[in-house]
Amino acid sequence: MSSTLLEVTRAAHEEVERLERLVVKDLQTEPNSNKDRLVQSHRVRNMIDTITDTTERLIEIYADKDNARKDEIAALGGQTATGTNVFSSFYDRLKEIREYHRRHPSARVAVDASEDYENLLKEEPLVEFSGEEAYGRYLDLHELYNQYINSKFGKEIEYSAYLDVFSRPHEIPRKLKMTRQYREYIEKLLEYLIYFFQRTEPLQDLDRIFSKVVADFEEQWVTSTLQGWETEGQENGHVPAQHSELDLDYYSTVEELMEVGSERLKEELAAKGLKSGGTLQQRAERLFLTKHTPLDKLDKKHFAKGARGKEQNGVAPATQEVGNLKDIALMEAKMKKLCDLLSETIERTIQNVQKKQALTYEEMEAEREEQEETQVDTESDDEEQQIYNPLKLPMGWDGKPIPYWLYKLHGLGQVFSSLNCYNLLQDLGFLWINVFYEELCLHFKLN
Secondary structure, X not given: OOOOHHHHHHHHHHHHHHHHHHHHHHHOOOOOOHHHHHHHHHHHHHHHHHHHHHHHHHHHHHHOOOOHHHHHHHHHOOEEOOEEOHHHHHHHHHHHHHXXXXXXXXXXXXXXXXXXXXXXXXXXXXXXXXXXXXXXXXXXXXXXXXXXXXOOOOOOOOHHXXXXXXXXXXXXXXXXXXXXXXXXXXXXHHHHHHHHHHHHOOOOOHHHXXXXXXXXXXXXXXXXXXXXXXXXXXXXXXXXXXXXXOOHHHOOOHHHHHOOOHHHXXXXXXXXXXXXXXXXXXXXXXXXXXXXXXXXXXXXXXXXXXXXXXXXXXXXXXHHHHHHHHHHHHHHHHHHHHHHHOHHHHHHHHHHHHHHHOOOHHHHHHHXXXXXXXXXXXXXXXXXXXXXXXXXXXXXXXXXXXXXXXXXXXXXXXXXXXXXXXXXXXXXXXXXXXXXXXXXXXXXXXX
């Protein structure tokens, strides 16, 4: 019964609506600390992911590629392979329901699922941070800093200075970026920033952010206006960032190819790793050979010194280099965007590092203990705010519900007061009533 597509569809819609209400309810609660904000954001993110998965499942059901939903709806109307028989369909479904509840007797009890969903608001997703990161307040770039100062493209600077310059890769000379060492460094740096951003800002759509970055990057790459990768001012020996390959299909003879010009032929030969010297005709003839002959089958005498070995290893010297440079430039663009989004965290990290440099070990330990005590006090305050009072008892002077027996005695005191029994009891010598009555008045202001 519960496995029917219509029941699954109904349950899925109900789940989505419940989770949506929980998300709104959770976001209406203002977190008290940075840790509470992170826990709340990750909790909401998990619920949003569940909503997304459930919605995708609903889309597949409504697509009905196997016509199962259509057949089930038809079966509800009594349509079978032999024709329409409403009564037969009704009793078959009744038999199915009885059989289902016979096998699952607990299903007869109406269970309120709202309590289970409310428990989601009490969950605390596990978010891992290093001690240096302090629950996402600071960055921990010590490993990347050590890699930076021990590389050819880096400088021997202090950690606080590195935090100020790591977000400006355009200041590094381009010739130093054409190494595997720099590529590995920028890959690790981007990977860490993405991981840190996902932990501290789980509600941000990083894919949408990066799609905008890629679109802007492609436009700037084509026009050679990307910061640090401009065409102007290139050093000798650098391959231009934007190289358009000459299409030899438009040229049927060497004479037509000569019309391109000597410099253009020289650039194209250098891009393919071929010798670029000689006269205009020699350059055109050498380049025209590549129209019908693959580079790996050309005689090695046509290649420049050292270029043949690279080509045999399956690496096109200029084309491969341009591709690598473009990948590095794109990673730099993404890294800069993340640094812009984490600018406050970076600045806070720099201030924290500079502050630690002026503290002794004892002072840093004292500050750490103070932060832990503050966190414990915050948690205790949160617990005090949630007072368990199911009987709706009056609150005492300490802000907590009074004992139940005292509440009952309070009712008795009110009876004595209404019947004017106080003076009578005092006259009879029950002086203890005086003390008791004064205690009641202190709590409930009966005077």
